[in-house]
Amino acid sequence: MQATKQEIIDKLRGELLTWEGFKPPQPGKNNHFGLGTLETAFPNGVFPTGAIHEFISSSPEDTAASGGFIAGLVQKLLSSGGACLWISYTRRIYPPALKLFGVDPDRVIFIDVPLQKDVLWVTEEALKCEGVATVICETKDLSFTESQRLQLAVEKSHVTGFVLRKDVRKMNTTACVARWQIRPVRSQLRMGMPGVGHPRWQVELLKVRNGKPGNWTVEWKRQSFQTIILPSIKEPARRYA
Amino acid sequence: MPKRFASIWFRHLLTDWKAIRQPGLKGKAYVFAEPDHGRMLITALTDAARQYGVTEGMTVADARVIAPDLQVFDGKPGHNLKLLTGLAEWCLRYTPLVQLDPPDGLLLDVTGCAHLKGGEKAYLQEIVSRLKALGYDVRPAIADTIGAAWGVARCATSGLVVPEGGHRNALMPLPPFALRLSMDQLLKLRNLGLHQISSFIHMPDTVIRRRFGKSMVLRLHQALGQEPEYLFPLKEPVSYTERLECLEPVKTRPAIEIALNNLLERLCKRLYGEGLGLRSAALTWYRVDGKNGNITIGTNHASNRVQHIFKLFFIKLDTVAPGLGIELFTLDALKTEPVSDKQSELWSAKSGADSEEVAELLDRVAGRIGNAAINRYLPGEHYWPERTPKPDISLKEKPGSEWRTDKPRPMQLLAHPEPIEAMALTPDYPPKLFIWKGVQHIIVGADGPERIEREWWLEPGEHRDYYIAEDEAGRRYWLYRSGHYNAANNQHWYLHGFFA
Numbered sequence: 001m002q003a004t005k006q007e008i009i010d011k012l013r014g015e016l017l018t019w020e021g022f023k024p025p026q027p028g029k030n031n032h033f034g035l036g037t038l039e040t041a042f043p044n045g046v047f048p049t050g051a052i053h054e055f056i057s058s059s060p061e062d063t064a065a066s067g068g069f070i071a072g073l074v075q076k077l078l079s080s081g082g083a084c085l086w087i088s089y090t091r092r093i094y095p096p097a098l099k100l101f102g103v104d105p106d107r108v109i110f111i112d113v114p115l116q117k118d119v120l121w122v123t124e125e126a127l128k129c130e131g132v133a134t135v136i137c138e139t140k141d142l143s144f145t146e147s148q149r150l151q152l153a154v155e156k157s158h159v160t161g162f163v164l165r166k167d168v169r170k171m172n173t174t175a176c177v178a179r180w181q182i183r184p185v186r187s188q189l190r191m192g193m194p195g196v197g198h199p200r201w202q203v204e205l206l207k208v209r210n211g212k213p214g215n216w217t218v219e220w221k222r223q224s225f226q227t228i229i230l231p232s233i234k235e236p237a238r239r240y241a
Numbered sequence: 242m243p244k245r246f247a248s249i250w251f252r253h254l255l256t257d258w259k260a261i262r263q264p265g266l267k268g269k270a271y272v273f274a275e276p277d278h279g280r281m282l283i284t285a286l287t288d289a290a291r292q293y294g295v296t297e298g299m300t301v302a303d304a305r306v307i308a309p310d311l312q313v314f315d316g317k318p319g320h321n322l323k324l325l326t327g328l329a330e331w332c333l334r335y336t337p338l339v340q341l342d343p344p345d346g347l348l349l350d351v352t353g354c355a356h357l358k359g360g361e362k363a364y365l366q367e368i369v370s371r372l373k374a375l376g377y378d379v380r381p382a383i384a385d386t387i388g389a390a391w392g393v394a395r396c397a398t399s400g401l402v403v404p405e406g407g408h409r410n411a412l413m414p415l416p417p418f419a420l421r422l423s424m425d426q427l428l429k430l431r432n433l434g435l436h437q438i439s440s441f442i443h444m445p446d447t448v449i450r451r452r453f454g455k456s457m458v459l460r461l462h463q464a465l466g467q468e469p470e471y472l473f474p475l476k477e478p479v480s481y482t483e484r485l486e487c488l489e490p491v492k493t494r495p496a497i498e499i500a501l502n503n504l505l506e507r508l509c510k511r512l513y514g515e516g517l518g519l520r521s522a523a524l525t526w527y528r529v530d531g532k533n534g535n536i537t538i539g540t541n542h543a544s545n546r547v548q549h550i551f552k553l554f555f556i557k558l559d560t561v562a563p564g565l566g567i568e569l570f571t572l573d574a575l576k577t578e579p580v581s582d583k584q585s586e587l588w589s590a591k592s593g594a595d596s597e598e599v600a601e602l603l604d605r606v607a608g609r610i611g612n613a614a615i616n617r618y619l620p621g622e623h624y625w626p627e628r629t630p631k632p633d634i635s636l637k638e639k640p641g642s643e644w645r646t647d648k649p650r651p652m653q654l655l656a657h658p659e660p661i662e663a664m665a666l667t668p669d670y671p672p673k674l675f676i677w678k679g680v681q682h683i684i685v686g687a688d689g690p691e692r693i694e695r696e697w698w699l700e701p702g703e704h705r706d707y708y709i710a711e712d713e714a715g716r717r718y719w720l721y722r723s724g725h726y727n728a729a730n731n732q733h734w735y736l737h738g739f740f741a
Contacts, residue, residue, distance in 0.1 A: 060653060060739050061716040061717075061718075061739050063653060063739070064651065064652040064653040064717075064738075064739035064740060064741050065652075065741050067652045067741060068652050068741020069741070071652075071741075083599045092653040092654060092655060092656070093652065093653060093654075094626075094630070094650060094651055094652065094653060094654035094738065095618040095630040096620070096630055096644055096645065096650050097650040097651060097652045097654075097741070099645075099646050100646055100649065100650065101741075104644065105620075105630065105644060106618060106619050106620075106633070106639075106644075108617070109603070109615060109616070109617050110615075110616040110617065110618070111606060111614050111615055111616070112616060113610055113614055114610070114614075115610075118609065118610055121609070122606055122609075122610070125602060125605055126606075129598050129599060129601075129602040131597070131598035131599040131602070132598075132599060183715075184714075184715045184716050184717060184740075184741070186685070186711060186713075186715035187686070187711060187715065187717070189686075194686065194687075195687065195688045196686050196687065196688045196709050196710075196711045196717060196740075197686075199740065199741045200715070201741075220741070
């Protein structure tokens with residue numbers, strides 16, 4: 001009896017998800033996004049495309065880390081064609097670095113908007129355009145209403161949008177499907193090797209609609225994400241000599 | 242179709258203009274004078290002044306003697322040209338081909354235009370009455386040749402619309418002045434007693450050439466249509482253009498939008514039929530008060546989609562100032578190109594990457610914030626980090642070489658490297674710690690140095706030794722030392738980027 005009750009609840013939850021627009025994964029198709037264990041956090045275990053993801057960053061180092069993580073996701077999104085737009089008001093992104101994350105920099109169109117209010121206008125126009133695969137928007141503020149507009153735009157066009165919020169003062173509620181925070185953490189090389197290893201991040205999924213927020217350590221290695229399970233005993237920090 | 246030309250003669254161009262500005266002067270005796278060899282010579286005068294016996298070329302001092310209440314205004318050389326240009330632009334509503342005919346006339350190519358107003362007579366009548374309402378006294382004429390129209394407008398008193406093929410007869414009774422001859426030739430003709438064109442039109446060309454010069458033969462032939470004569474239009478006519486005349490002057494935004502849509506539909510249909518698309522277009526509006534204005538749009542790729550071009554105009558439609566009302570809209574296709582059905586070069590359209598949509602999106606963005614905002618980069622053949630991404634304007638060009646991945650490059654690069662205080666103990670080793678914006682970062686891991694030489698053929702300066710440095714919190718930086726290490730402790734360290 002207990003089991004059937006659980007089954008009914010699961011079935012109802014699944015139906016709710018379909019009504020909210022999350023389609024269950026089709027068996028024949030490869031839905032994996034290369035995020036490994038991280039994908040279990042999402043509804044149905046599928047990375048939500050055709051939605052708005054929000055990235056929080058408070059320092060230029062965090063922004064660089066978020067940029068790297070987003071570039072890794074964009075690589076996957078671009079593999080099925082389409083254009084990528086990178087909209088910002090103060091651009092520091094260095095195009096050749098995108099190649100290290102598998103994105104051809106010449107396929108990305110950078111739009112440098114001098115005014116903050118135009119950033120969201122351009123983003124909305126871009127998100128409405130079906131020929132675009134993904135849009136990255138670097139902005140400072142994003143109010144609830146603005147995020148709703150962006151979310152409505154992608155629901156029609158199924159473009160995946162990334163909003164990278166720099167220098168966030170106040171974390172307000174937004175209509176985005178997920179809120180991430182990426183921080184760089186110390187890279188690791190084999191024991192005793194000097195130097196800097198592969199990019200490694202502390203990926204924090206602060207909010208995800210119908211999913212389970214969590215915290216992972218992810219490394220970018222051999223053109224893909226690798227989730228790292230940290231050993232419980234940390235080795236002491238070595239000073240570089 | 243035989244050519245038809247109209248000549249409009251402004252009988253009192255400057256004085257009429259003055260009377261429009263100062264209505265109190267109407268009917269008074271006043272002249273314009275310009276300095277010449279230390280005297281003031283009269284250049285333009287009214288009929289009232291003429292009745293006193295004042296003529297053009299008279300000095301002001303003499304004129305004042307015979308006409309005591311004569312008012313004199315300072316004339317500016319070239320002023321008549323300025324007025325004529327304004328009037329020629331106004332006349333563009335009647336025909337696209339208008340030429341200035343200094344000192345006091347306009348020439349119009351009216352071939353195929355007159356029927357729009359219900360015949361040549363009505364056409365001329367409308368021009369005259371409209372110009373009269375503005376305050377100009379004009380005399381027009383229409384004929385098969387420019388020369389005949391010019392002569393009839395200036396010398397004939399009736400029969401201003403010369404029927405097709407009738408220009409020879411129309412010229413017969415006119416004085417030689419109607420042939421646009423020089424002063425010498427006119428004097429010579431008068432001395433010989435040739436007061437009418439009919440008295441020398443039958444003379445053989447050789448005789449005329451010997452006695453009066455080659456130019457007179459040319460003028461005669463031009464007037465008779467035996468020698469071609471062309472107009473040099475004020476505005477280059479556009480091959481694809483659409484006009485919309487409004488029955489009532491239009492002032493409201495919805496009406497302007499309807500007019501624009503109507504024009505676009507007609508233009509795009511024509512372009513579509515010929516396999517062309519717009520690259521640049523201009524919407525011009527003519528207001529009832531004689532003013533006009535225009536808005537121009539440009540596209541990244543040739544397009545003949547009405548909705549798309551309408552959206553581009555829509556962004557700029559706020560600048561239309563209808564004033565008292567707009568009576569005429571014209572839409573010119575300034576630049577057209579053959580339409581390519583799909584641009585699949587850039588986007589490697591595997592599935593659903595409809596690049597036309599992207600190009601249209603970029604058009605809209607460029608319309609709102611300018612073309613400079615849109616950037617795309619190709620690998621540049623440079624080692625210097627600032628020059629490695631080469632800006633590409635066309636958005637279509639393919640990379641000439643591969644992007645380099647052998648050297649790590651930071652995700653974020655500062656446009657201007659920021660000076661930091663760094664402490665390095667050993668030469669050519671990365672710093673142990675550095676202070677940036679007042680925060681101390683202790684470096685625990687580093688790679689480098691990677692020496693990048695300055696491209697001396699482009700700019701002078703020191704080389705840079707780059708290090709990838711990771712601090713205790715795992716933040717990764719791109720630092721460099723400018724120039725060689727020296728123990729004198731005046732090294733220059735900079736922060737140039739952040740790694741992911």
